[in-house]
Amino acid sequence: MLPxxxxxxxxxxxxxxxxxxxxxxxxxxxLEEIRPQVEAALRLLRAxxxxxxxxxxxxxxxxxx
Amino acid sequence: MADLFWAxxxxxARLIATKAVSPVEVVRVHLDRIAAHDKDLRSYxxxxxxxxxxxxxxxxxxxxxxxxxxxxHGVPYGLKDLYDTAGIATTGGSKxxxxxxxxxxxxxxxxxxxxxxxxxxxxxxxxxxxxxEGLNPHYGHARNPWDGATHRLTGGSxxxxxxxxxxxxAPGALGSDTGGSIRIPASLCGITGLKPTxxxxxxxxxxxxxxxxxxxxPMTRTAADAALMLTAMAGYDAADASSxxxxxxxxxxxxxxxxxxxxxxxxxxxxxxAATPExxxxxxxxxxxxxxxxxxxxEVSLAQVTNAAPAVLAIIGSEALAYHADTLRARAxxxxxxxxxxxxxxxxxxxxxxxxxxxxxxLIRADVDAALARRDVLLAPTTPMPAPALDERQVTLGDGPxxxxxxxxxxxxxxxxxxHPVCSLPCGFTAGGLPVGMQIVGRxxxxxxxxxAADAFQRLTDFHARRPVxx
Numbered sequence: 001m002l003p004x005x006x007x008x009x010x011x012x013x014x015x016x017x018x019x020x021x022x023x024x025x026x027x028x029x030x031l032e033e034i035r036p037q038v039e040a041a042l043r044l045l046r047a048x049x050x051x052x053x054x055x056x057x058x059x060x061x062x063x064x065x
Numbered sequence: 066m067a068d069l070f071w072a073x074x075x076x077x078a079r080l081i082a083t084k085a086v087s088p089v090e091v092v093r094v095h096l097d098r099i100a101a102h103d104k105d106l107r108s109y110x111x112x113x114x115x116x117x118x119x120x121x122x123x124x125x126x127x128x129x130x131x132x133x134x135x136x137x138h139g140v141p142y143g144l145k146d147l148y149d150t151a152g153i154a155t156t157g158g159s160k161x162x163x164x165x166x167x168x169x170x171x172x173x174x175x176x177x178x179x180x181x182x183x184x185x186x187x188x189x190x191x192x193x194x195x196x197x198e199g200l201n202p203h204y205g206h207a208r209n210p211w212d213g214a215t216h217r218l219t220g221g222s223x224x225x226x227x228x229x230x231x232x233x234x235a236p237g238a239l240g241s242d243t244g245g246s247i248r249i250p251a252s253l254c255g256i257t258g259l260k261p262t263x264x265x266x267x268x269x270x271x272x273x274x275x276x277x278x279x280x281x282x283p284m285t286r287t288a289a290d291a292a293l294m295l296t297a298m299a300g301y302d303a304a305d306a307s308s309x310x311x312x313x314x315x316x317x318x319x320x321x322x323x324x325x326x327x328x329x330x331x332x333x334x335x336x337x338x339a340a341t342p343e344x345x346x347x348x349x350x351x352x353x354x355x356x357x358x359x360x361x362x363x364e365v366s367l368a369q370v371t372n373a374a375p376a377v378l379a380i381i382g383s384e385a386l387a388y389h390a391d392t393l394r395a396r397a398x399x400x401x402x403x404x405x406x407x408x409x410x411x412x413x414x415x416x417x418x419x420x421x422x423x424x425x426x427x428l429i430r431a432d433v434d435a436a437l438a439r440r441d442v443l444l445a446p447t448t449p450m451p452a453p454a455l456d457e458r459q460v461t462l463g464d465g466p467x468x469x470x471x472x473x474x475x476x477x478x479x480x481x482x483x484x485h486p487v488c489s490l491p492c493g494f495t496a497g498g499l500p501v502g503m504q505i506v507g508r509x510x511x512x513x514x515x516x517x518a519a520d521a522f523q524r525l526t527d528f529h530a531r532r533p534v535x536x
Contacts, residue, residue, distance in 0.1 A: 022386075022412035024394065030409070037410045041378060045418050048375035051425050058423030059430060 009039055069094045070233035071532060074140050074290040077236060081128065081139040088124040088139030088183065092117045095141050095185055099234050102535050107205040108229035110146045111154055112186040117141060120183045137297055138181030143235035145223050146187040147194055148174050149270040157272045158190040158222075160203045160399050161392060171270025172305065173239065173281055173298045180297035185235055189225030192401040194241055194274040195385060195408075197249050197473040199224030202401050209254055209452045210533040211499055217452040220249035220473060222274075226284045227254035232535060237285040237294055243274045244377055245447075245477025247282050248489035252447035252502025255491045257519065257529060258284045259291045262509045263484035264309040266295070267302030275384035276307075278377075278481045287529055288490060288519035292316035295512060311510055319513035320520040325359030327518060330436055332445040334366040336476055339463045340449040347493030347501035348446050354525050355444075355518070365443065369432040372425050373479040374471065379422035380482070382411030430483040433506070437485075442518050443506040445476055447489040451499035476504070486512045488519045491528040500528070 015031040015038065069091060072080070080086040096114050103109050124139040149155050149167035151174075156162045170178070178184075189207045191199060199221035200206045207224035209217035210232040219227045223240030227250025230238050240247040242260040251258025259282045266281040273279055283294035293316075300313040331337065331352045337345050356362045386393070389408050397405055436443055449462045453469050460472050467475075480487045485506050492503040507515035523529050 018413045019409075023390065024409070024412055026409070030397075034406055034409050037406055038413050041382075041410045041413060044375040044378050045414065048372075048379060048418060048421055048425065051372050051375075051421070051428075053421065053424035053428060056424045056427040056431075058420050059427040 010035065010042065070098045070236070072236065073287050074137065074142070074237045074285060075287070075293055077140045078137060078293070081124070082134055084128065088121040088128070089118065091139060092121040092141050092183060092185070095235065099185070102232060103234060105536065106208050106210060106228050106232055106234065108189055108207050108225040108232070108234055109143070109186045110156060110158070110189050110204050110225070113153060113184050116153070117183050117185050124181065124183065135179060135181030135297070136293060137177065139183060140181065141183045141185045141235060142177065143185050143188045143226060143229050143238040144174065145190050145226050145238065145240050147190060147241055147272045148239060150174055150184065150187065153187065155187065155272070157194070158192045158201050158204060161396055163203075167270070169270065172267040172302045174270065176298050177294070182297070188223070188229055188238055191222035191224060192404045193272065193389070194222040194243060194246055195404045197221050197245055197470060199227070199250060200403075206455065210535060211255060211452065212497070213534065213536050216455040217499070218253060218455060220253035220448070220452070222246040223250050223284060227251060227256060230254070230256045230284050230286060231533060233532070237283060237290050240282060240284045241271060241274075242280045242282060242481065243278045243381060244481055245474045247280070247284055248447050248477050248487060248502070248504055249473050251284055251489040253452040253500065255500030255502070255528070255531065255533075256284060256286055257288055257291055257488065257490045258282065259295060259512070259516070260480065260487045261295060261299065261512055262486045264307050265486070265510060265512065266299050267305040267308045269302050269304035273388055275381040277384060278381055280481065288488065288516050288523055289317065289320055291488065292320060292516045292520070309510065314513060316513055316516055319517045321517060322521050322524050324355055324518060324521045327355070327360040327442065328440040329355055329360045329362045329518070330365035330440040330443045331362055332367065332443055333364050335370050336445040339475070340446045341462060343495045344446045344449060344451065344501050345463065348444065348503045351492040351503050351522060352444055355522060358521065358525055365436050365440070367432050367436060367479070369425075369429045370479045373429060373482055376422040376425040376429070376482060377478045379414050379418045380426070382407070382414050383419045386411035426482045429479055433480070433483045433485055437508050441507070441514050445504050445506070447476060447502035447504045448473055449475060451495050451501060480506060485509060486515050488515045490519050490522065492522070492526075493528060494531070
């Protein structure tokens with residue numbers, strides 16, 4: 001897990017690291033452009049992490065009978 | 066014949082089958098209306114005038130020769146430009162695929178042709194279906210035909226489908242729905258839109274946004290027309306492993322007009338309480354109308370839906386980026402900048418987030434299933450507000466201010482996660498003359514009950530029959 005997943009705001013080094021891990025070589029300007037949206041997304045993903053799911057299995061498809 | 070462009074698909078099929086009107090006249094009337102109004106509405110990307118007229122002449126010849134007719138014989142329709150059409154550009158609303166001409170039809174394109182339907186053209190949309198406002202920088206923003214003085218959003222991503230059907234530029238269309246993209250434009254444009262159960266309709270030959278969230282469905286002016294289109298399109302497809310082998314009924318048979326004893330759960334809390342006062346009163350009035358007609362209405366809340374937004378971010382984000390990764394590396398500058406931003410942000414979603422989101426999805430599905438265990442359908446607003454103006458960035462909802470984009474998808478996205486069938490239809494108008502939409506949610510593969518409830522409401526009211534005045 002990226003350290004920035006639990007801290008806010010996110011710095012440029014962490015943005016570069018995250019993009020590289022995902023296989024993208026974006027410039028600093030490109031990363032700065034998406035920084036606000038990444039921060040907003042990470043806030044939402046922190047909320048996701050906090051939702052208790054117990055033993056619920058991941059649902060990828062529905063009852064495709 | 067006066068105002069043929071306002072006739073329903075069902076009515077057009079009857080007029081054609083009884084030789085009261087020629088398919089050629091029907092197509093010409095629609096092409097003329099497109100020519101007169103689409104420069105302003107921007108609902109079409111490609112107009113297939115020659116092909117449509119040729120098909121109409123063939124349909125007329127078949128009629129005169131007494132050959133067997135399909136249920137949509139000679140009836141024109143529009144296709145969101147996400148659906149492959151052999152020999153006709155399928156752009157996905159993008160610059161990147163502007164010159165892409167598939168060699169084969171999507172399964173549903175083929176099935177509608179086999180039913181006799183005639184393609185008028187490919188409809189405008191948000192680039193790669195990735196957005197709920199209905200904006201497209203490459204082909205122009207589709208314009209909501211209601212309130213001609215103000216450029217209002219159609220909603221998206223099936224923006225052109227919503228505008229064209231509402232304005233009489235097509236009697237019916239196909240859209241797609243990943244977070245609300247059929248139902249949001251249906252709500253904002255005052256038409257009927259059906260997101261069937263996941264797996265009810267084949268997605269083969271449809272450009273994906275997020276495989277586990279994408280749904281294919283009709284956008285029409287009546288529930289009866291949605292039933293007509295669904296019957297022609299639905300069913301197992303070997304080319305789509307997620308499609309169901311459940312038999313496809315004739316959904317028109319379910320449209321009895323009877324809702325006596327229908328158990329309806331009105332969704333409070335997250336849904337009704339967050340809507341604007343006019344939307345709330347429209348949906349509440351609809352519930353009273355159904356109750357007066359014999360439905361049994363109670364109130365219910367869904368506890369897990371507040372978790373929908375983060376789960377949708379993780380799932381749609383991850384799946385969309387997986388599909389677009391190579392193109393994003395090679396041609397980022399050719400994307401709609403808004404779409405490119407959304408795709409890039411998804412690079413920061415981890416596999417662990419994705420799996421956790423799929424677990425949350427299981428909770429939401431179970432929640433909706435539980436609510437439907439003692440009810441036949443659920444009722445909620447489709448969007449919390451009517452169509453915003455193009456330059457509006459924020460709206461005031463029942464529970465406070467919200468940016469436009471998350472407001473638009475707030476009530477629709479939980480049912481993309483859960484996969485239940487949902488029909489959006491108009492249930493009123495604001496004092497300013499803008500349509501108000503409500504959604505009817507049913508049990509998996511029970512589109513028949515959903516459409517019965519929607520059709521019955523449309524027999525009791527005339528909201529679906531009101532028409533925008535075009536300039």
